């Protein structure tokens with residue numbers, strides 16, 4: 001990551017909420033404690049995509065996490081449509097055809113394409129069950145090399161792989177890490193997790209945090225605590 005970001009701007013809050021009203025209420029609760037939001041399946045499919053422009057116009061950054069994966073032409077047309085929304089990041093799965101189509105289609109829109117290496121809810125046994133021959137570490141590494149060759153802007157990975165990947169891809173590819181759990185937080189369905197401080201020390205550029213904030217009794221206090229942890233861990 002070339003730019004030096006403030007701790008708050010490295011935390012991406014996943015707005016995994018059932019409606020636009022619920023998401024807007026959460027954004028109001030968080031106020032200045034959050035500057036970067038992620039819109040994924042739940043909110044996008046509940047009419048949340050127009051929020052991208054509204055948030056961008058309000059000075060917030062937005063990550064559209066739709067994890068595109070289809071034939072190249074369909075991915076390219078989808079990226080063209082999404083690039084008009086004003087988002088900062090868009091995810092695709094880290095398959096070569098998909099990544100090539102997305103990188104070619106983003107044009108000079110300013111949209112950055114992130115490749116999802118291996119979902120943070122997967123471990124080696126899950127990959128084997130899905131028919132993969134490689135374990136998590138090997139598949140993440142292979143996909144990182146392919147993504148870099150294709151010209152991808154960033155990788156989504158677990159913080160467990162961040163230090164290793166930083167050594168492979170160098171400083172200019174953003175490492176965006178879900179699977180963040182403050183000490184004592186419920187793990188849920190995530191399998192490859194770290195605390196915010198450890199993720200930052202491992203080399204993550206951005207931390208994606210959903211349930212530990214949006215399901216907290218006091219989301220603003222939860223977000224402030226994570227930002228404080230990021231600040232303390234930043235060297």
Ligand SMILES: O=c1ccn([C@@H]2O[C@H](COP(=O)(O)O)[C@@H](O)[C@H]2O)c(=O)[nH]1
Pocket residue numbers: 014016040065116118119120121156157178179180188190208209210211212
């Ligand atoms: O590998 C991945 C890719 C994306 N995600 C998304 O991040 C958030 C994490 O939410 P938590 O509630 O903090 O677990 C969620 O929107 C996922 O779709 C991921 O977890 N892992």
